[in-house]
Amino acid sequence: MPYIEVLGQQIEVDEDGYIxxxxxxxxxxxxAMAPMEQINELTDEHWKVINYLRDYxxxxxxxxxxxxxxxxxxxxxxxIYELFPTGPAKGACKLAGAxxxxxxx
Amino acid sequence: xxxxxGQVMPYITVTIFLLGxxxxxxxxxxxxxxxxxxxSPFARNWVDTIGIxxxxxxxxxxxxxxxxxxxxxxxxxxxALVGVLGGHAVGIYFxxxxxxxxxxxxxxxxxxxxxxxxxVGIVFLVALLYLLYRxxxxxxxxxxxxxxxxxxxxxxxxxxxxGDLMRFLPSAELEYEEARHYLAGLxxxxxxxxxxxxxFIIHFLLVQILMIIFPFSKLxxxxxxxWERWIVNRPYQDTPLGLPGVRLTLGGPAGETTASKGV
Amino acid sequence: MAAEKKLKAPKKATEAxxxxxxxxxxxxxxxxxxxxxxxxxxxxxxxxLVMAMETCVKCGLCAENCHSYLGTRDPYNIxxxxxxxxxxxxxxxxxxxxxxxxxxxxxxDITLETLEMWYSYFYQCSECRRCGHVCPFGIDTCEVTxxxxxxxxxxxxxxKLHATTxxxxxxxGNHMAxxxxxxxxxxxxxxxxxxxxxxxxxxxxxxxxxxDILYVPSSADFMLNPETLKGAARFFHYIGANWxxxxxxxxxxxxxxxxxxxxxxxxxxxxxxQEAVRLNVKKxxxxxxxxxxxxxxxxYNTMADLPHRIPITHILDEAAEYVKRGLLKLDKxxxxxxxTLHDPCNYVRACGLAENLRVLIKAACADFREMExxxxxxxxxxxxxxxxxxxxxxxxxxxxxxxKKAEQIRATGAKVLCAPCSICKAQFHPMIEEHHLGVELYGxxxxxxxxxxxx
Numbered sequence: 001m002p003y004i005e006v007l008g009q010q011i012e013v014d015e016d017g018y019i020x021x022x023x024x025x026x027x028x029x030x031x032a033m034a035p036m037e038q039i040n041e042l043t044d045e046h047w048k049v050i051n052y053l054r055d056y057x058x059x060x061x062x063x064x065x066x067x068x069x070x071x072x073x074x075x076x077x078x079x080i081y082e083l084f085p086t087g088p089a090k091g092a093c094k095l096a097g098a099x100x101x102x103x104x105x
Numbered sequence: 106x107x108x109x110x111g112q113v114m115p116y117i118t119v120t121i122f123l124l125g126x127x128x129x130x131x132x133x134x135x136x137x138x139x140x141x142x143x144x145s146p147f148a149r150n151w152v153d154t155i156g157i158x159x160x161x162x163x164x165x166x167x168x169x170x171x172x173x174x175x176x177x178x179x180x181x182x183x184x185a186l187v188g189v190l191g192g193h194a195v196g197i198y199f200x201x202x203x204x205x206x207x208x209x210x211x212x213x214x215x216x217x218x219x220x221x222x223x224x225v226g227i228v229f230l231v232a233l234l235y236l237l238y239r240x241x242x243x244x245x246x247x248x249x250x251x252x253x254x255x256x257x258x259x260x261x262x263x264x265x266x267x268g269d270l271m272r273f274l275p276s277a278e279l280e281y282e283e284a285r286h287y288l289a290g291l292x293x294x295x296x297x298x299x300x301x302x303x304x305f306i307i308h309f310l311l312v313q314i315l316m317i318i319f320p321f322s323k324l325x326x327x328x329x330x331x332w333e334r335w336i337v338n339r340p341y342q343d344t345p346l347g348l349p350g351v352r353l354t355l356g357g358p359a360g361e362t363t364a365s366k367g368v
Numbered sequence: 369m370a371a372e373k374k375l376k377a378p379k380k381a382t383e384a385x386x387x388x389x390x391x392x393x394x395x396x397x398x399x400x401x402x403x404x405x406x407x408x409x410x411x412x413x414x415x416x417l418v419m420a421m422e423t424c425v426k427c428g429l430c431a432e433n434c435h436s437y438l439g440t441r442d443p444y445n446i447x448x449x450x451x452x453x454x455x456x457x458x459x460x461x462x463x464x465x466x467x468x469x470x471x472x473x474x475x476x477d478i479t480l481e482t483l484e485m486w487y488s489y490f491y492q493c494s495e496c497r498r499c500g501h502v503c504p505f506g507i508d509t510c511e512v513t514x515x516x517x518x519x520x521x522x523x524x525x526x527x528k529l530h531a532t533t534x535x536x537x538x539x540x541g542n543h544m545a546x547x548x549x550x551x552x553x554x555x556x557x558x559x560x561x562x563x564x565x566x567x568x569x570x571x572x573x574x575x576x577x578x579x580d581i582l583y584v585p586s587s588a589d590f591m592l593n594p595e596t597l598k599g600a601a602r603f604f605h606y607i608g609a610n611w612x613x614x615x616x617x618x619x620x621x622x623x624x625x626x627x628x629x630x631x632x633x634x635x636x637x638x639x640x641x642q643e644a645v646r647l648n649v650k651k652x653x654x655x656x657x658x659x660x661x662x663x664x665x666x667x668y669n670t671m672a673d674l675p676h677r678i679p680i681t682h683i684l685d686e687a688a689e690y691v692k693r694g695l696l697k698l699d700k701x702x703x704x705x706x707x708t709l710h711d712p713c714n715y716v717r718a719c720g721l722a723e724n725l726r727v728l729i730k731a732a733c734a735d736f737r738e739m740e741x742x743x744x745x746x747x748x749x750x751x752x753x754x755x756x757x758x759x760x761x762x763x764x765x766x767x768x769x770x771x772k773k774a775e776q777i778r779a780t781g782a783k784v785l786c787a788p789c790s791i792c793k794a795q796f797h798p799m800i801e802e803h804h805l806g807v808e809l810y811g812x813x814x815x816x817x818x819x820x821x822x823x
Contacts, residue, residue, distance in 0.1 A: 015379065061547035065591050068557050102533040103543025104588040104621060104657075104756065104794040133422065136415035141666040144500050144508060145717045145744035161504055171502040172429040179427065245431035248443035249452065251474025253465075254426050321465045322473075329423030330505040336416050337506045343720070344679045346689045349650040350580030352608025355689055 006032045016090075018100040025054065025097030037084060037091040046083055046095075049073055053096035063093045063101070110310050111299025115291050118313040125320025126328075133332050144337035157338050161330065178239060182232035188225035189268070196222065197288060200281035219272070226269040233262050257322065260315055267308040277304040376765060377488040378757040381531030386524050388535035389632060393524025400478045404461060406519045407454070411462055416511040421458045423505050424448055430499040430509070435747045436492055439768035444489045447499035447509040453485050454512055487525050490516035492765060494752030495626070495659070496713035501744055513753070514629060521628045530754055533623040534632040541617040541639045542587035548575075548615035554590045555613075558598055566822065570605045572597070572613060578648050579612035583683070584640070585655035586620040586790040593793050595810055596656050599817030603687055606696065606820050611653075614643040621660035621790055625667070626754045633663065637671045640664070644678050652680040656811045658714035658789035659753060665719055683813055684788060688724035691731045697821040700734040705808075707733045707815070708782035710773070710796075711746035712789035728812055729786060732819040739776040747772045749787065751795025767802045770795065774803035788812035 003010040004017075006028050012020040017036050019029060030050055034042055042050070052073055056064050063069075066088050070077055077088075084091030089101055148154040160166040165183070168176035195203050196218050204214035237258045239246050271277045283300045290297035299306055319325065347355045386393055394402050410417050430447040431437050437445040444450055452474065459466030459475035466475030476482070493513040500508035520526065526534075536545040546554075555572035563569040573579065583604065589597045604611045617639035624633030644652055654661050661682055663671075668680065690696045709729050715721035722743040729736050739746065750769030757763065777785060785800070785807040787793055796809050 060550040060553050062545065062550035063591075065554060065557070065594060067561075067594065068554070071557075099545075100532070101544060101591070102529065102536045103623070104586065104754070104790040105544070105592055129422075133415065133418055136411070136413055136418045138413040139415045140670060142416055142508060142511065143666065143718060143720075144497060144506060145720075147720050165504060167502055167504045168427070168429055171433055172427075175427055175429055239428075243428070245437075245443075245446060246426070246428035249426045249428055249431070249446055249448040251426070252471070253469075253473040256472075318465075321463065323423075323425045326423050326425050326505060329419060333416075333419040333423055333508075334506045336419065337500065337508060344681050346681055346686055348581060348607065348609060348653070348686055350610040353606070353690075353695060355693060355695070 004029075004032050014100065016094075016100055018094050019097055020099075022057070022097045022099060029097065030095040033095050037086045037095065039084065039091070043083075045075075049075065049080065049083060049092050050096050053092055053098065057093075057096060057098050063089070063096075063098050107299055107306065110306060110313075111287075112291075112296035114310075114313055115296075118316050122316040122319060125317075126325065129320050129325055130328060130332075133329075139336055141341060142337055143339075143341050146338065148338050148340045150340050154334070154338050154340060158331065158334050161334075162327075175239070178232050178235040181228050182236060185225045185229035185232060188221070189229060189265075192218075192222055192225060197281060197284050200285055223269075223272050226265065226272050230262070230265050230269055233258060233265060237262065253322070257324065260311065264308060264311045264315065267304055267311065271302075271304045271308065274304075277302070279305045375484055375488040376492070376761040377484070378491055378527035378529065378755070378762050379759050380487075381524075381526045381528045383524075385528060385531045385535065386526065389526075389531055389538065389628070391521065391524055391526070391531075394522070396480055399480060399483055399523050402523060403483060403519050404457070404478055406522060407458065407515075408462070410515055411458070414511075414515065416508055417515050420451060420507050420509060420512050421455050423507055424451065424455070425505075427504065430503055433502040434499055435496070435750060435772045436494065436769050439750070439771040440492075440765065442492075444485070445492055447493075447503075450489050450493055451507075451509050451512040453482065453489060454516055457482060483520065483523065483525065486516045487520055490520065491527060491755055491757075492769075494713070494748045494750060494755055494769065496748035496752045497717045498713065498745075498748065501717055517627045518629050526627055527754075527757065529757060530623055530627045533754070534628065537619070537623060537632055538635050541615075541636065542619035543621055543623055544587040544591060546587050546590055546615075546618055551590065551613070551615050551618060554594075555597070558594055558601070561594075562598055562601065566602075568822075570601045572601055573611060574613050575615055576612035576647065579610050580650045581609050581611040582644055582647060582649040582652045583611050583613055583655065584620050584652060585613065585618065586657045586660070587618055588621075588790040588794060589655065590618075592797065593656075593790065593811060593814075595814035595817075599811065599813035599815070600655060600683060602817035602820055603683070603813060606822070607690070612647060612649070614647060617643050619660070620655040620657035622663040623754055625659060625663040633667075634671050634673070637664070637668055638673055640668075641672055641674070641676050641678070644676075649678065652678055653686060654680060654682045656684070656788045656790060656813060658712035658791060660790075662714040662718045682719070682721065684721060684728060685724050687813065687816055688727040691727050696731070696816070698731050698816065698819040699821050700732065700819060702819040703733040703784070703815050704735065705783040706735040706737055706781060707784040707786055708737045708739050708777060708780040708807075709742070709812075710739070710749060710777075710785060710787040710792060711743055712787065712792050713746070713748050713752055715789065716744045716746060725788065725812060728816055732812075732815045733784075733786075737780045737782055739780055741776075747776065749773055749792040749795045750799070751791050754791065756791065756794050766795065767799065770799045770803065774799070774805060777805055777807065778803075782807060784808050784810060786810050786812055786815060 003012050011029055080088050146157055165176055165180045168179055201215035201218040202211050204217050240250050279300055279302050287300055426448055434447050456474055456476040457478045465473045490513045495510045495513055497510045533543045536543055552574055559569055559571055585597055619636055622633055622636050750766055787796055788811045800807055
């Protein structure tokens with residue numbers, strides 16, 4: 001099982017880089033993952049999205065649909081892709097510590 | 106050797122052929138788990154199903170629609186096969202006089218019999234050659250072929266070539282009477298020596314080889330098609346439509362709904 | 369030793385992921401033997417598989433009628449040759465001619481390489497059954513693919529996508545591991561959207577007891593295709609239905625059908641009937657999913673633990689009946705763009721929905737254009753049976769598999785593509801980009817819902 005190093009600790013991820021145990025997520029893990037998703041630096045705008053997603057996931061156990069993400073953060077889909085080039089699911093949700101989506105997606 | 110081929114082997118051949126077919130079909134029928142795997146075209150009743158199957162058997166409907174170049178070889182080849190088998194049975198039994206029933210003279214009937222045999226024999230030969238060519242030259246057909254697929258065609262070609270030679274070369278011809286006498290001996294379990302005609306002996310031997318391998322090869326596909334299409338093209342009933350407890354119903358005053366019109 | 373050709377195959381599930389679907393992988397050296405034992409059992413029981421193995425004459429008709437061969441030109445994607453991967457083993461061990469003559473009749477021993485080939489090519493088949501439709505004998509190569517996948521599953525060779533989706537199904541009763549709270553929140557959001565668009569609110573009943581109708585949407589509707597959920601809600605509201613969704617089984621699809629055809633497939637069937645009884649419904653109405661509709665329509669009798677008498681129909685069949693009787697008031701101008709219809713394979717080749725799809729789309733859209741070929745002759749989107757893999761090799765293949773489809777769409781000049789199946793939608797979302805098709809994607813009940821005229 002692959003892993004990433006965060007503050008001297010080894011965090012288990014799957015082959016696509018999603019963390020295996022969502023409950024252990026910390027902001028440092030998101031920072032460590034960012035380069036893999038083609039993000040140089042996490043700005044406040046990134047954190048707005050990441051924190052929103054993290055809160056939603058902790059509350060509802062799933063990531064919100066993209067439209068709701070856009071509406072609640074006020075960012076257009078285009079903006080989300082600018083912030084997270086690999087996309088809302090692969091980029092943003094992954095950084096927020098959610099697991100990889102399964103099924104017809 | 107002529108004794109074996111002419112008077113012993115035919116009984117072995119027919120036994121293997123019949124028991125082999127029974128055994129093959131028994132293995133299919135013994136597999137009892139059949140899921141509902143309806144596949145288009147959909148039959149609403151058994152008449153539909155029979156229609157679907159007949160369209161395939163009589164017209165080779167699917168090759169006509171989906172692979173015309175295949176149809177061009179396959180349909181004439183099978184039609185000629187039917188003609189050859191029918192022609193053998195009818196021609197030998199009636200010794201060429203079958204067309205007197207439609208008003209021809211005996212001589213004319215025999216001429217017609219010969220002519221039809223020659224025609225069908227040529228069509229059969231050309232079609233087989235075309236199918237063999239396809240299997241050699243066309244990539245997608247070559248890709249799915251095993252050596253036996255070529256060998257089947259070559260065996261059929263050998264049978265047809267010898268048969269055609271018998272039809273076209275006077276020195277190779279076998280009179281109807283001789284053939285009938287010999288075959289009658291086999292059918293009545295009082296076998297007589299095989300006619301002293303090497304074309305006939307080779308033709309007869311090759312046909313027996315075909316019959317022996319038949320039950321253990323893809324040549325059983327006419328039966329396979331029936332077993333297969335019974336599964337996928339048999340009629341299934343649909344669940345009736347009409348939603349319960351709605352304000353806007355489908356039906357009239359009695360709250361009737363139509364059953365769905367089949368699949 | 370010949371150089372090993374690199375096989376394209378989806379990422380395999382890890383041991384942990386297999387454990388989550390209760391599979392203990394078989395050690396490599398035992399795999400061929402175990403595979404053979406399973407195949408032997410199928411030979412004795414499974415008639416459609418027997419007929420597929422025994423009736424093929426290698427005419428080659430299926431080749432250029434299969435989207436995967438047309439897109440890749442890989443000979444193993446010819447349905448007859450794909451089936452031959454199993455047939456050659458079948459002949460070797462189960463037929464006298466195979467035992468006696470081996471390679472001469474196309475028979476071969478089973479090895480680990482054989483099984484790797486099975487894994488690669490049975491997951492390049494989308495189980496669309498176009499080959500079965502065109503075959504002169506009606507040989508259903510899909511049965512071969514399904515048998516292959518079932519054997520591979522028991523050996524522990526399952527794609528990561530299918531295994532993880534299966535685990536989600538066992539845990540939550542849907543493919544996406546949607547939670548009851550998540551479902552509720554999403555539906556409230558969609559009610560908000562309907563209110564903004566229609567000017568009045570439609571609530572989605574959730575886990576409502578004593579409903580008459582249980583609606584089963586695809587879980588992907590909650591993420592990727594919300595318009596389909598909205599369309600269904602609008603339809604049910606229009607006819608004044610007493611309906612509900614259940615959070616325990618919120619899945620019109622059935623990934624279990626696509627790989628194990630056992631425990632995982634049964635999970636959803638059992639949940640379905642438990643919920644139908646708990647909520648005391650009179651009818652179950654299915655949402656937009658192709659393989660899922662086939663799986664429940666055709667297999668629930670053989671898959672359910674107990675016989676059930678609650679009828680199950682499809683929302684599109686029901687809605688079409690309303691349209692045929694002129695009971696739905698639809699305004700075509702609400703869907704003005706040139707629209708074409710993708711006939712999902714399982715709808716048209718397995719479930720006979722082709723004409724009802726047209727009844728609906730012609731009533732709901734101003735400018736409907738047929739693709740060629742269409743109905744049961746239609747080509748697969750390329751993603752069928754869950755081969756929606758995103759690892760680079762397989763993603764490239766997906767682009768090739770959808771090549772024929774892209775040609776069909778482009779030829780219509782349409783601006784809107786209607787594809788009433790979740791897997792098709794999941795395939796089309798990226799493939800529309802990859803093939804630069806420039807079309808918008810909708811389900812069918814979506815378009816019907818938008819066209820409804822409210823008094």
